[in-house]
Amino acid sequence: MGAPSYRAAENAALIALAAIFALTTPARAETSTINAADTAWMIVATALVLMMTIPGLALFYSGMVRKKNVLATMAQSLSAVALISILWVAFGYSLAFVGDGAWIGTLDRWFLIGMTMESVNPAAKTIPEALFMLYQMTFAIITVALVAGAVADRMRFSAYLLFSVGWFMFVYVPLAHWVWGGGFLATMGVLDFAGGLVVHLSAGIGGLVAATVMGRRHGYGSENLAPFDLSLAVIGTGLLWVGWFGFNGGSALAANSRAVMAITATHLAACAGALTWAAIEWATRRKPSVLGMISGAVAGLGTITPASGYVAPWHGVAIGVIAGTLCFWACTWLKQRFKYDDSLDVFGVHGVGGLTGTLLAGVFAVNAIGGTAGLIEGNPQQVLIQLYGVVATLVWSGGITFVLLKLVGVFAPLRVSLQQELEGLDISQHGEALQ
Amino acid sequence: MKLVVAIIKPFKLDEVRQALTAIGVHGMTVTEVKGYGRQKGHTEIYRGAEYVVNFLPKLRIEIAVASDVADKAVEVITANARTGQIGDGKIFVTPIDHALRIRTGETDSDAL
Numbered sequence: 001m002g003a004p005s006y007r008a009a010e011n012a013a014l015i016a017l018a019a020i021f022a023l024t025t026p027a028r029a030e031t032s033t034i035n036a037a038d039t040a041w042m043i044v045a046t047a048l049v050l051m052m053t054i055p056g057l058a059l060f061y062s063g064m065v066r067k068k069n070v071l072a073t074m075a076q077s078l079s080a081v082a083l084i085s086i087l088w089v090a091f092g093y094s095l096a097f098v099g100d101g102a103w104i105g106t107l108d109r110w111f112l113i114g115m116t117m118e119s120v121n122p123a124a125k126t127i128p129e130a131l132f133m134l135y136q137m138t139f140a141i142i143t144v145a146l147v148a149g150a151v152a153d154r155m156r157f158s159a160y161l162l163f164s165v166g167w168f169m170f171v172y173v174p175l176a177h178w179v180w181g182g183g184f185l186a187t188m189g190v191l192d193f194a195g196g197l198v199v200h201l202s203a204g205i206g207g208l209v210a211a212t213v214m215g216r217r218h219g220y221g222s223e224n225l226a227p228f229d230l231s232l233a234v235i236g237t238g239l240l241w242v243g244w245f246g247f248n249g250g251s252a253l254a255a256n257s258r259a260v261m262a263i264t265a266t267h268l269a270a271c272a273g274a275l276t277w278a279a280i281e282w283a284t285r286r287k288p289s290v291l292g293m294i295s296g297a298v299a300g301l302g303t304i305t306p307a308s309g310y311v312a313p314w315h316g317v318a319i320g321v322i323a324g325t326l327c328f329w330a331c332t333w334l335k336q337r338f339k340y341d342d343s344l345d346v347f348g349v350h351g352v353g354g355l356t357g358t359l360l361a362g363v364f365a366v367n368a369i370g371g372t373a374g375l376i377e378g379n380p381q382q383v384l385i386q387l388y389g390v391v392a393t394l395v396w397s398g399g400i401t402f403v404l405l406k407l408v409g410v411f412a413p414l415r416v417s418l419q420q421e422l423e424g425l426d427i428s429q430h431g432e433a434l435q
Numbered sequence: 436m437k438l439v440v441a442i443i444k445p446f447k448l449d450e451v452r453q454a455l456t457a458i459g460v461h462g463m464t465v466t467e468v469k470g471y472g473r474q475k476g477h478t479e480i481y482r483g484a485e486y487v488v489n490f491l492p493k494l495r496i497e498i499a500v501a502s503d504v505a506d507k508a509v510e511v512i513t514a515n516a517r518t519g520q521i522g523d524g525k526i527f528v529t530p531i532d533h534a535l536r537i538r539t540g541e542t543d544s545d546a547l
Binding site for chain 2: 064224225226227285289291292295331332333335336345348
């Protein structure tokens, strides 16, 4: 008779102790949520996304410029890595992902103050906060580096650095907060799994505005501006493609089925995009070009980005076909119609892809995969929510980019002189050149 | 002594070299060059942007031979560099005033 009541008393005491413990040290309580498998996968995914910028994007971009601008184009990707990483740690992470204001986060974690071995971010409770911070850092890096493609061959390096700092602070950080950090677009239920809005559309429209403000390259439309070495661009595409498994798969923030589902849709979209672009060229220009295949692959990858993690694998194929078609049209017809010189088609591929993919996420979303139903599952409202996200991104990124360029232009000329442009940016901006 | 300069299609080099070796020509200088003649250029398209490439890649081969070998050399090059298509190239023959082998100081026909 005495034994059970003793045990009950002991249990009650333990429960009371545990409750007190949990109340007084909430951070400790969260430590138990860190999961080894999730952490391992996210370390790999972080490395994969960093690889997308260097050397992936550096090779993809520099293979498409002329020989005299190869190093300068690589320098833009390289400096984005160095510069944005520091800024991200200093204040970017805190403003984007700490605090849940509608417009911007807080500075509670600036310079990572308060980040501990045990701390986690509410957005990813099963991995260390430092890992979540690093993973998101690689997204900020590649977004800034993407914009540079639109102004390749003519932007001064010093102006590019100033512009990058401003663009990161006033375009990327707020957008990341709105969509992923608990801001107003997140609250509205806008679906953007891995950055159709935050990364691709914002970089695309930013690039378009920048290309327009900077003006066309000398000789655009009259001289031969053919790529220096497309084999570099093919290698770059391969690295981007593989890296995208970490970009979209890692956006599940866990080693789970949703990550694998996202990777599957991503890979299929890249394949479908490459085949579609090549097929259109074959039909309309009699030859399927290698540049067309890689452009289609990247278009498919950029377009599936917001939808991956919400859609089924076969939706990836459909999205890839649509991406290949629309991005081809944007890079050929649209660009010629409006005569803007988006050097490396940042708008044509990433802008149009990000816009299309964000809308299509609202069409194809499968409740069983991402927890949200799209148009096809009887929720047309989601497409309107997606459209709202697209308009907000277009207006914000486009508008701020314009203001920033005008502002930077006051302190440093945006563009190299004509003589420097003819001579090449490698020698005029960096004092070195490929022989 | 004659200097035979031939501009040929790049993929014909091996055949020309083998044929010249067979008739006893044992030296050759090859340079990668670009140019145009009747073949003109061609058009390349990159994501919808069309560029006319005016200068096409060719090889320029130079051989210095004794005057009595020059005609045979020209004949051999012609036979082996020819495809019958436009853009096969041209051959120019000019006299050489003087020749010298740097290592030994031998001159003229001894230097070839």
